[in-house]
Amino acid sequence: MIKISFPDGKVREYEAGVTPMDVARSIAEGLARKVLVAEVNGEPWDSSRPINADAQIKFLTWDDNNGKSTFWHSTAHLMAEAVESMFPGVKFWVGPPVEKGFYYDMDLGDKHISEEDLRKLEVKMAELAKQNNPYLRKEIAKDDAVKYFADKGDEYKLDLLNGLKDGEITFYTQGGFTDLCRGPHIPSTGLIKAVKLTNIAGAYWKGDEKNKQLTRLYGVSFPSQKELDEYLQLLEEAKKRDHRKLGKELGIYTMDDDVGQGLIMWMPNGTVIIEELEKLAKETESAAGYKRVVTPHIAKESMYLTSGHLPYYADSMYPPMELEGEKYYLKSMNCPHHHKIFDAEPRSYRDLPYRIAEYGTVYRYEQSGELFGLMRVRCLHMNDAHIYCTKEQFESEFRAVNDMYLKYFKIFGVDKYVMRLSLHSKEKLGIKYVNEPELWEETEKMVRDVLISSGIPYVEVQDEAAFYGPKIDVQIYSVIGREFTLATNQVDFSQGRSFKLHYTTADNQSETPLIIHRAPLGTHERFIGFLLEHYAGKLPLWLSPVQVKILPISDKFLDYSRKVLEELKKADIRAEIDDRSEKIGKKIRDTELMKIPYMFVIGEKEVNDNAVAVRIQGKGDAGTQPLSEIILKLRDEIKDRQ
Incomplete structure (x- = not known):
């Protein structure tokens, strides 16, 4: 007889040579009908293949990836x-x-x-x-x-x-x-x-x-x-929701062969979205105690040798430039620069946790065949930050970063998400990962404990950690179920020592800080690509490049339309006038296609009543409203990021 163990910890005995399908039938015929394949001791296994020794078994159905x-x-x-x-x-x-x-x-x-x-x-x-x-x-x-x-x-x-x-x-x-x-x-x-x-x-x-x-x-x-x-x-x-299609139609971004593959140029509409996202990030991070920094786009080879990025990450970096006998690399990550900022002044335990943030521009040499719209590019603008803390502070700091993710999910209407805990591979220590087995075990447990105590849904994946520590990859799903990797939350037990970072403890000892790398909004490129597909281009009012389109029925209402435009600008509402000599029906249809949230239709009645006829994207006529009242309503909607 052999012992078969199940994921719930139960154990049953069977004759040697039993198949996964036999085991499934012994439990329930309904289960057997659903089984597509099994995992036996973690190895993929046909349901008809015999098992001849004690084993752990897991049945996989259509519901499993x-x-x-x-x-x-x-x-x-x-x-x-x-x-x-x-x-x-x-x-x-x-x-x-x-x-x-x-x-x-x-x-x-x-x-x-x-x-x-x-x-x-x-x-x-x-x-x-x-x-x-x-x-x-x-x-x-x-x-x-x-x-x-x-x-x-x-x-x-x-x-x-x-x-x-x-x-x-x-x-x-x-x-x-x-x-x-x-x-x-x-x-x-x-x-x-x-x-x-x-x-x-x-x-x-x-x-x-x-x-x-x-x-x-x-x-x-x-x-x-x-x-x-x-x-x-x-x-x-x-x-219909493809961000490449919408990006072109809505004038969000463009690319050009003379500039280079994977290098995005943000057009005025796209730049508005970027500025609104940065405004949200700056407000959120300021409230959470982050200080903002700015770092160069290039650095000397010696810094990336110290960080370990060149040995582990060289294939994803642009080739070096030779200047004055030195090699310089385009920045492929912000962390080494931030470590230098931490090290620029003496630090004590009273300074920790020390949180610095930057929307840093980085360059990654993605292979040509892997480039894809905004999702895989070679120049990225990253919502990056680094937290330098003690081991005792780690749990609260790591939890606070995860809480920031949850806040953003609520703002953007992300209902489905999962944290993917990426772990190291013991077999690749010293090759793909820093060779510190005990620290790997310790920090992976620290991250796992925070996820469990927070009640955040997560899965574990082997051999996908950063070279310097375990990380969480944040997987989010659009309203139609498409999966995106948004950002990461990483633990780093290595680079603090590589850069000889230290702070003075309460008993006047020198200690190396633990480092958390985090990027809750990921990069502008990937996140805006997600938003375009998530909202099908119909961005919420606060994020829309043009928030109101003013549509005069004829040229004789242009003067009042300009007055409406000035009032909207005073209220910091982004607006434009469609002053083309077109019929109002065409103006409305064209504005709908540009997915602008609000339309103000202007005719004689609106001029006489100091009002506007309001139309809402996707909802149609919302009636005539006094100009002052609708402006107050829009300001509140924008302020609350509804």
């Missing part, structure tokens, strides 16, 4: 089977799951797949799925695997086999399709109820443009047609 990934990977194999039936002789490279769905790279020889073929492939996949064929795992000797693919003349799989050895090679078969794959897979094709093939693209073999270009087919699948229909509807909504 790894369950979805397995479902999509299995659907990629189903798609390959359909492609092989329609295009005999096709050769396959790799077919992994991605964030939403899957793809498969393939060599079709002199054949091509059309959009019409995609629909035919969907029909074929549905036909194959109904056969309810099991996904069968088979361990195979390397020589046998090489012979199998050599007989097929498949140079792509033979290349993959070059990096594998006996004991590492498995084949998976479903129906008439067999592929080299490490797995795992879902129990059978019958679980795949709805498929949509979404895109045809080109992809160089191994990502090298010197190699042959393969055909890449993308798709997505679901356990029900209803879920697919909901996903496709969400996809259409996401297209």
Whole structure:
């Protein structure tokens, strides 16, 4: 008998050779119907694969990210089977799951797949799925695997086999399709109820443009047609909310090849949003006891060697400039500069916690293929700050940073979020992480304890910490469920010693402070990209570049419109007049398209009554209101950041 342990701590005994599906059925048939795959001792495991020794087990369903990934990977194999039936002789490279769905790279020889073929492939996949064929795992000797693919003349799989050895090679078969794959897979094709093939693209073999270009087919699948229909509807909504589309339409930002890839130029409307976000951050941080600083955009190599960024982070930094026999780097992070500010004057325990903040500009050399609108750029404006504190002060300071996140979430209407606690890897100490195992354990526990005591939802992720300490990555979700990484809250037990930072304790001893790196609003680039998609471009009044558009019905009402404009400006309300010789209906439609929150329509009645006819974005006519009253109302709405 072997012992199987469950996540809730319970233990059951089973005969050796029991499968995860057997275990699930022993608990409940309903559970067994939901299980897609298992984790056995943390390793992905087919539900039909035997377990021969004591083990910990976790069942994964569609509700788990790894369950979805397995479902999509299995659907990629189903798609390959359909492609092989329609295009005999096709050769396959790799077919992994991605964030939403899957793809498969393939060599079709002199054949091509059309959009019409995609629909035919969907029909074929549905036909194959109904056969309810099991996904069968088979361990195979390397020589046998090489012979199998050599007989097929498949140079792509033979290349993959070059990096594998006996004991590492498995084949998976479903129906008439067999592929080299490490797995795992879902129990059978019958679980795949709805498929949509979404895109045809080109992809160089191994990502090298010197190699042959393969055909890449993308798709997505679901356990029900209803879920697919909901996903496709969400996809259409996401297209409307794409920040790249909205950024161009609303005049938020622009990019130009003469400036360079990934380098954003903020237009007047975008600059207004930046200034409002900075105003919010400055007010919030001032109330929390932060002091503002400004640091240069470049620094000497020696500082980044001291910080450790060059050994650990060099690939993400721009190459150095040679000046007067010294190497200078564009700033890729603000922390070393802030450490120098801390070190510029003697510090005592009475100065701690010492909090300094900066909307610092940093430069990161992201790979060209990874650049994406505002989400992945090479010049970033970061809501950065560093807190220098004692170990005794850490809990309250770290909690206060998390509370600041929660305040911002409320302001921006972020209802769904999770903190991702990123931990180190013991195997990579001294390579990817500072080699201080005891300090890693201590600081990771400190962060975990704060999260638990605060009741903040969080998950733990291995091998994603900063090189100098554990961190929290803040994951937020837009109103349509799209996930964004907003910012980080990091613990640093290393750089204080690297920079020889110290403060004088109450008993006149020298002590190194603990450092918290935090950026609650992340970068302007990523956060504004999120806001555009979250609000579908309809920013709240306080954040809108133009808050009121004044729409005179005809030119004879221009003088009064200018008077209204002056009154709005006196109240610090951003407004413009549409003085075009267009019909009022077109002016209203154009203003709606620019997603301006309020419209003041001006006609004879409004002039006579010293009033305005108010229209609200997305709500329409709000009636005629005295000018003085509506101005007071708008000022309150802006002041409260409603």
